[in-house]
Amino acid sequence: MMNDLFLREARGEATERRPVWMMRQAGRYLAEYRAIRAEVDFLTLCRTPELVAEVTVQPVRLVGVDAAILFADILLPLDAMGAGLQFVKGDGPSLRHPVRDRDGIASLTRPDVGKELGYVFDGVRATRRALAELEPPHGPVPLIGFAGTPWTLAAYLTEGRGSSSYSHLLGWSYRDPEGLSGLLDLLADVTIDYLLGQIEAGVQAVQLFDTWGSLLSADRWRGLAMPSVVRILEALEGAGVPRIFFARGSSHLLPVLRELPVEVLSVDWFVPLSEAREIVGPDKVLQGNLDPAALLGPVDEIERLTATLLEEGAGGPHIVNLGHGIFKQTSPDHARAFVRAVKELGKPR
Numbered sequence: 429m430m431n432d433l434f435l436r437e438a439r440g441e442a443t444e445r446r447p448v449w450m451m452r453q454a455g456r457y458l459a460e461y462r463a464i465r466a467e468v469d470f471l472t473l474c475r476t477p478e479l480v481a482e483v484t485v486q487p488v489r490l491v492g493v494d495a496a497i498l499f500a501d502i503l504l505p506l507d508a509m510g511a512g513l514q515f516v517k518g519d520g521p522s523l524r525h526p527v528r529d530r531d532g533i534a535s536l537t538r539p540d541v542g543k544e545l546g547y548v549f550d551g552v553r554a555t556r557r558a559l560a561e562l563e564p565p566h567g568p569v570p571l572i573g574f575a576g577t578p579w580t581l582a583a584y585l586t587e588g589r590g591s592s593s594y595s596h597l598l599g600w601s602y603r604d605p606e607g608l609s610g611l612l613d614l615l616a617d618v619t620i621d622y623l624l625g626q627i628e629a630g631v632q633a634v635q636l637f638d639t640w641g642s643l644l645s646a647d648r649w650r651g652l653a654m655p656s657v658v659r660i661l662e663a664l665e666g667a668g669v670p671r672i673f674f675a676r677g678s679s680h681l682l683p684v685l686r687e688l689p690v691e692v693l694s695v696d697w698f699v700p701l702s703e704a705r706e707i708v709g710p711d712k713v714l715q716g717n718l719d720p721a722a723l724l725g726p727v728d729e730i731e732r733l734t735a736t737l738l739e740e741g742a743g744g745p746h747i748v749n750l751g752h753g754i755f756k757q758t759s760p761d762h763a764r765a766f767v768r769a770v771k772e773l774g775k776p777r
């Protein structure tokens with residue numbers, strides 16, 4: 429029988445206990461992931477459906493989480509648009525053809541996602557098959573799909589790589605906001621096609637990652653980043669899957685984020701969940717928000733902090749998660765301690 433705690437909590441329905449999963453739960457903190465990465469590079473892994481299924485299922489089997497998140501990357505659609513994505517070892521992602529003005533937008537294509545990103549959809553189908561074979565207590569569990577927000581994709585696309593300042597994007601936003609919104613609109617169009625494709629292939633929820641929305645004040649986020657996000661979320665309305673929005677460093681954005689047409693808001697660890705609940709109101713499910721660094725501490729401290737987190741989140745529907753991705757230095761035993769603590773303590777509300 430399917431473990432559907434995650435889907436029921438995401439819809440705000442009553443559950444026996446709160447579900448738990450972790451952002452970046454498939455990855456380098458697991459020796460089983462590193463063993464696969466020793467054989468293939470990151471992009472090859474993303475493009476090989478059987479391997480995608482294997483690494484997506486690993487944290488379900490090895491750590492016991494209540495949901496799987498598709499193994500892919502937010503930057504894959506930029507590659508499909510012609511920006512030339514590469515991952516150089518030790519350097520993180522980079523794009524061979526950054527886009528920094530209106531002329532640059534013309535160099536991008538709106539891809540046929542079925543052709544250019546069909547490998548992702550094949551990965552979704554392979555993963556659903558692999559999840560269906562898991563026996564209780566591990567599975568089957570629901571599969572979450574995802575994409576980056578247009579603003580966050582534009583941060584990488586304008587810079588050509590990760591950055592601490594994103595001066596190309598921010599400069600463009602002050603110099604020519606209409607031109608930039610043309611880029612964000614194109615990215616939204618592609619993201620809508622991409623997420624609808626994931627849903628058609630079998631993902632049962634979707635999360636939008638806004639890693640760099642925190643570069644903006646609440647007013648600027650509303651003016652610059654929000655319109656393309658709302659367009660994506662509204663396009664998914666009829667698809668019938670829960671929509672999750674995650675913004676890193678977003679405490680100051682919560683009064684705006686509460687207006688988003690999503691079922692679930694994922695918050696980082698800078699505000700306690702009880703405070704986020706007061707700002708957001710009763711209608712949304714909250715997801716989060718243990719400091720990922722807490723998993724580097726001792727197990728008894730992880731258990732104590734998880735108990736506190738569960739109390740903080742007890743004022744409404746709550747999907748337990750970290751406030752951002754798990755560190756690659758985390759011991760799998762500590763990840764398991766977190767999940768186990770939720771399973772033991774996350775019961776009554």
Ligand code: CP3
Nearest residue numbers: 451452453454455470497498499500501502520637639753
């Ligand atoms: O387990 C999961 O969460 C699913 C897979 C997933 C990955 N990336 C795999 C990955 C997800 C959801 C992402 C999202 C992502 N990718 C974001 C948004 C979330 C966030 O963290 O804020 C961003 C900004 C990216 C872009 C990206 N991909 C960067 C900056 C890096 C390098 C940083 C690093 O940790 O090395 C990646 C690489 C990446 N994406 C890895 C994984 C497992 C590590 C690659 C490896 O195996 O070497």
